Amino acid sequence: MRALLLGAWLRAGRGLPRAPGSGRRHREHRGHSGHSEHSEHRPQAPLRQKVSVEVLQHLEHLALVDFRDAEGVERLQKAIQFADQLHEVNTDGVEPMDSVLEDRCLYLREDDVTEGNCTKELLENAREKVEEYFVAPPGNIPLPKLEEQETFLQGSQ
Amino acid sequence: MASAAPAFLSAFPGLFQPERGFSFQRSTVRYGRLAPWVPVVGLEIHAQISSNSKLFSGSQVQFAAPPNSLVSFFDASLPGTLPVLNRRCVEAAVMTGLALNCSINKKSLFDRKHYFYADLPAGYQITQQRVPIAVNGSLSYSLCIDSKMSQMVTKTVRIKQIQLEQDSGKSLHDDTRSQTLVDLNRAGVGLMEVVMEPDMCCGEEAAAAVRELQLILQTLGSSQAVMAEGQLRVDANVSVHHPGEPYGVRTEVKNINSIRFLAKAIDYEIQRQIEELENGGTILNETRAFDSKLGCTVPMRDKEGKQDYRFMPEPNLPPLILYDAKSLPANMNHQQVINIDWIHERLPDLPSVKRKKLVEQYGILPEHSFTLLNEEGLAEFFESVVKQTQMKPKKVIGWILKDLLSYLKQHSLTVKESPVSSFVLADLLNLLEKKEISSTAAKQVLAELWKGEGKTPLEIVKEQKLELLQDQKELEQICQAVIDGHKNEVMAIKAGNPKVLNKLIGLVQKKTQGRSNPVLVKQLLEKKLSG
Numbered sequence: 001m002r003a004l005l006l007g008a009w010l011r012a013g014r015g016l017p018r019a020p021g022s023g024r025r026h027r028e029h030r031g032h033s034g035h036s037e038h039s040e041h042r043p044q045a046p047l048r049q050k051v052s053v054e055v056l057q058h059l060e061h062l063a064l065v066d067f068r069d070a071e072g073v074e075r076l077q078k079a080i081q082f083a084d085q086l087h088e089v090n091t092d093g094v095e096p097m098d099s100v101l102e103d104r105c106l107y108l109r110e111d112d113v114t115e116g117n118c119t120k121e122l123l124e125n126a127r128e129k130v131e132e133y134f135v136a137p138p139g140n141i142p143l144p145k146l147e148e149q150e151t152f153l154q155g156s157q
Numbered sequence: 158m159a160s161a162a163p164a165f166l167s168a169f170p171g172l173f174q175p176e177r178g179f180s181f182q183r184s185t186v187r188y189g190r191l192a193p194w195v196p197v198v199g200l201e202i203h204a205q206i207s208s209n210s211k212l213f214s215g216s217q218v219q220f221a222a223p224p225n226s227l228v229s230f231f232d233a234s235l236p237g238t239l240p241v242l243n244r245r246c247v248e249a250a251v252m253t254g255l256a257l258n259c260s261i262n263k264k265s266l267f268d269r270k271h272y273f274y275a276d277l278p279a280g281y282q283i284t285q286q287r288v289p290i291a292v293n294g295s296l297s298y299s300l301c302i303d304s305k306m307s308q309m310v311t312k313t314v315r316i317k318q319i320q321l322e323q324d325s326g327k328s329l330h331d332d333t334r335s336q337t338l339v340d341l342n343r344a345g346v347g348l349m350e351v352v353m354e355p356d357m358c359c360g361e362e363a364a365a366a367v368r369e370l371q372l373i374l375q376t377l378g379s380s381q382a383v384m385a386e387g388q389l390r391v392d393a394n395v396s397v398h399h400p401g402e403p404y405g406v407r408t409e410v411k412n413i414n415s416i417r418f419l420a421k422a423i424d425y426e427i428q429r430q431i432e433e434l435e436n437g438g439t440i441l442n443e444t445r446a447f448d449s450k451l452g453c454t455v456p457m458r459d460k461e462g463k464q465d466y467r468f469m470p471e472p473n474l475p476p477l478i479l480y481d482a483k484s485l486p487a488n489m490n491h492q493q494v495i496n497i498d499w500i501h502e503r504l505p506d507l508p509s510v511k512r513k514k515l516v517e518q519y520g521i522l523p524e525h526s527f528t529l530l531n532e533e534g535l536a537e538f539f540e541s542v543v544k545q546t547q548m549k550p551k552k553v554i555g556w557i558l559k560d561l562l563s564y565l566k567q568h569s570l571t572v573k574e575s576p577v578s579s580f581v582l583a584d585l586l587n588l589l590e591k592k593e594i595s596s597t598a599a600k601q602v603l604a605e606l607w608k609g610e611g612k613t614p615l616e617i618v619k620e621q622k623l624e625l626l627q628d629q630k631e632l633e634q635i636c637q638a639v640i641d642g643h644k645n646e647v648m649a650i651k652a653g654n655p656k657v658l659n660k661l662i663g664l665v666q667k668k669t670q671g672r673s674n675p676v677l678v679k680q681l682l683e684k685k686l687s688g
Contacts, residue, residue, distance in 0.1 A: 062465055064273065098266075098470035106475045108493055111208050111245035114215030115229035122225055122233050122341075132224045133338035136275035138330060 051077055185358045186400065189431045194397045196427040197404055198363050199355030202370065203348045204380040205324065205388040206249045212323055212347035213240035213283065220386050224340040232345040234278035239473050244495070246347035247290070247477065249379035250321050251500050253349055254291030256373050256507055257316050261497050263479045265290045267321075267471040272464060275339050276326035284350075286468050289320035290477065296353070297509065298369040299527065300361060309523055314366050315354040324348050343387075349380065355394065355404075359427065360420030367391055367416055372508045372530060384415050391419055395426040397434065405430070405440060410454055412446040422447035426454050511536070519543065519550035528558055534572035535562070538579050545583035548590045556586060560600065564607055576609030585614040595674055598623040626672050632665075635673075636681045639664045650686055658682060 056067060056076075067073050119132055128135035186193045208218055216229040231238035254261050266288045269281040294316035302308040326344035328337045351370065357363050371389060374380040382389040396407035410426055413419045425447075430440050445454040480486065482498040506514070512526035515536065521529075529536040539557045543550045561582065565575060585606065589599045598618070605617045618624055626632050639661055640647055649657045658679065665678045 058465070062271075062467065099472055099475070101472075101475045104475045105493065106242060106477050108244035108247065108495070109210075109215070109241045110492070111210055111243055112215065113210050113217040115210075115231075116216035116227045118230075119223070119225045119228070122228055122230075130336075130338055132226075133329070133340055134225070134275075136328070136337040136339050138332065138335050138337050 051080065187397075187427065187431065189435050191435050193400055194431050194434075195400050196358050196430075197355045197396050197398070197407070198357040198359065198423055198427075199394040199407075200351075200353040200357070200363055200367065201392045201394070202351040202353070202367065203324075203390045203392075204253075204351065204370075204374055204382055206246050206347035206349060207378060207380050207388075208243060208245045208249065208347060210243055210245075211345040212243055212246050212321065214238075214345055215241075216345070218346050219342075220388075222342055224338075225342065227342040228344065232278075232341055234280075240283060240471070242474065242477070243347060244492075246321060247479075247495055248500060249347070249377075250290045250319060250349050251479065251495065251497055252377045252504060253351070253374065253379045254294065254319050255497070255501050255504060256377055257291075257294035257296055257319070257351070259291035259294030259316060259319060261291050261479060262288055263481070263484070263497075264288065265321075265477045265479075267474045267477070268468050269471050271467045271469075274325070274328075275337050276328045276341070276344065278326070278341065278344065282323050282325065283471050283474075284322035285320035287470075289318040290479075291319040292317070294319070296366060296370060296373075298362075298365045300365050301524075309527070312362060312365075314356045314362075317352040317354050319352075320350050322348050322350055355396075360423035363391075363393060363423050364416045364420040367419060368531075369508065371416075376505055376508055376511075393419065393423050393426070395423055395430065396440070397427060397430045405434075406442050408440060408442065408454075409444045410447055411444060411457065412448075414449065418447060418449050421449075421452060422454060425452060429454065519554070521550060521554045525554050525558060528562070532562065532565075532572060538572050538575075541579035542583045542586065545580060546586045546590065548586045553586060556582065560603055564603075577603070577606050581606060581614065588614055588618065592625060592674065594618055594623050594625055595671070597671065598625075622670065622672070624672060625674050626669055632669070632673060632677065633681055635665055635668050636678065636685060639668065640682070640685055647686065658686075 051073065056073065060066060067076060123129050123132065123134070126134050186195055188194075205218075206212070210216060211218055211229075211232065214229040214231040216232055217227045219227060229238075231240065251261055265285055267283055268286040270284050270286065271281040273280060295313050296316055297311055297313050299309045299311050302310055324343050324346040326339055326341040328339055330337055353366070357366060367389075371382045371384075374382040374389070380388060384390075391413055393410045393413070394407045395410060396405040398405040408426060408430070410422050413422050426445070433440060441456075444457045446457045447454050479495050479497055481496060485496060486494065508530050512523065512530055515521060515526045515529060516523055529539055535557065538561075539550075539554065542557065543553055546553065561575070561577065564570075564577075565572065570576075582603075585599060585602055588594050588602075589596060594602070601621065601623060602614050602617045605612070605621070606614065612620075643661065643664070646657050646660055650661075661682055662675055662678050665673055665682070666675065
């Protein structure tokens with residue numbers, strides 16, 4: 001329910017929905033004073049925090065992505081700014097929702113063996129194999145350190 | 158223990174004294190070179206659920222199968238596949254939670270834990286990080302106060318939570334060809350992670366707690382918990398601090414393959430940390446592996462820096478809802494419903510209850526009940542013998558724990574493999590109880606029975622002429638003959654040296670080829686000599 005409301009609001013560009021029930025308003029604590037609540041065209045929320053080089057390197061390491069150039073980083077900043085709009089909503093006393101499936105029944109399967117024995121099929125996709133084993137590089141190869149990287153991040157220093 | 162100590166510890170002979178270390182393991186505080194230290198030990202235990210199929214897929218769970226033969230498309234993380242929860246795994250987790258006095262969460266959630274490794278094809282593991290299936294339990298275990306196993310103390314460790322999660326595949330590192338071979342047979346098998354609070358203080362406590370958990374899991378049947386087959390894996394979190402100060406930095410110790418090594422690894426790590434800190438060093442919050450050959454812990458290769466697992470809710474699985482007698486929905490398919498109360502009613506007797514019953518029913522000592530339950534099938538063997546013999550259980554237990562068990566250990570046999578069955582042993586003990594043979598003779602017969610040649614106790618007794626002399630008159634005559642033939646000894650006894658009587662008893666035994674009841678012989682001799 002809550003997700004649908006927010007979605008509708010984002011599409012229609014209407015004013016902020018008031019959260020049900022009382023609760024401390026967080027808006028004033030987040031540096032959004034002077035920001036109009038009922039504007040039709042929403043201006044970009046002010047950038048709360050520039051994405052630092054350390055954070056970018058950490059993200060690249062964790063998710064194995066490569067931001068590659070200034071445009072990539074800029075796109076990331078814009079994405080974060082867009083998502084920050086969620087902070088406009090007062091969610092005091094509201095349970096977070098992770099999925100619209102939350103009230104569906106989780107199906108329980110009987111403990112029977114119904115799958116497997118398809119080694120050949122599974123190995124068809126493998127680039128390299130050794131006697132029905134998949135082949136992978138030896139352990140996790142650590143990413144090169146920042147000084148050795150040839151990505152955009154180095155240039156931004 | 159001293160032989161396993163690494164070289165640097167020999168530089169501090171005052172610190173590493175095996176005898177001192179052994180007694181200090183009983184108390185919480187360790188005495189370092191400079192100051193007292195309080196070691197803190199917490200455990201994370203992964204128990205493989207005993208089920209036919211995996212946690213989220215229908216592929217088979219089996220140890221040692223051709224590589225990648227027990228793998229479904231979902232286990233291999235092929236796109237378009239979805240997880241489907243196995244009911245049996247949920248029941249196993251609920252049973253375990255109830256046995257460990259936990260609160261079962263009627264609503265629990267699944268999450269994704271992201272990290273990259275070759276044996277984790279999806280790049281994430283489905284686990285229960287936010288709201289696990291069971292929380293806030295406790296496990297009671299016992300320790301021997303002294304090495305004679307005559308005094309036991311009961312301790313408790315708090316269980317923080319139990320969560321359901323997927324196992325990863327297996328990596329075989331081939332360093333010569335600089336590659337890793339991956340077998341996904343184990344990927345997706347259901348695990349119960351049991352998280353224990355850091356309430357333990359040494360290797361011995363941790364080992365005892367894990368042993369008790371192992372027995373509980375095996376009794377419930379929720380896991381076979383055999384460490385050697387990887388069905389029970391234990392990681393230890395170890396830190397030290399001065400009394401009254403905050404907890405120190407902890408290290409995680411992995412790669413522990415047996416309960417014995419668990420105690421060794423923890424004790425080594427505690428000593429290492431004390432040494433390091435007393436030399437002015439610091440402890441890194443790192444993961445270390447236990448090297449069983451060297452008996453020490455070493456930093457692990459792949460685990461550099463703190464991991465950020467980017468936990469997120471598993472979008473393909475709604476919350477897991479469990480019911481009890483009160484909340485049972487009226488019109489739901491009963492195959493889709495798990496009733497906590499129903500499971501609770503059907504829990505078998507836990508080891509602690511079984512021990513209590515053995516002590517109460519048979520009058521044996523608590524330590525005996527521990528040994529009986531510690532060996533698979535031994536308690537049943539004992540009860541079976543008691544049923545088939547007139548000998549009192551308190552006497553039978555001696556034969557079970559001292560004679561039978563030591564034979565089994567010497568020959569590395571399980572109770573099931575014993576060449577002496579409970580029927581045969583009971584038969585032997587009956588002969589002893591009816592005083593047809595002496596206890597020395599009984600031990601001889603047992604040694605013969607152990608060869609497993611199929612002879613009955615009575616047959617062996619007859620073969621080796623071990624029957625006790627039943628003819629009182631004949632015995633009296635022999636006693637008299639011995640007395641007559643050893644006037645010096647008789648004088649010594651009459652002069653007030655009763656110990657010499659034993660020599661006479663021995664002589665009678667010799668004459669009767671061990672077939673006389675020593676108690677009776679003593680009585681007869683004493684009667685004759687007092688006259």
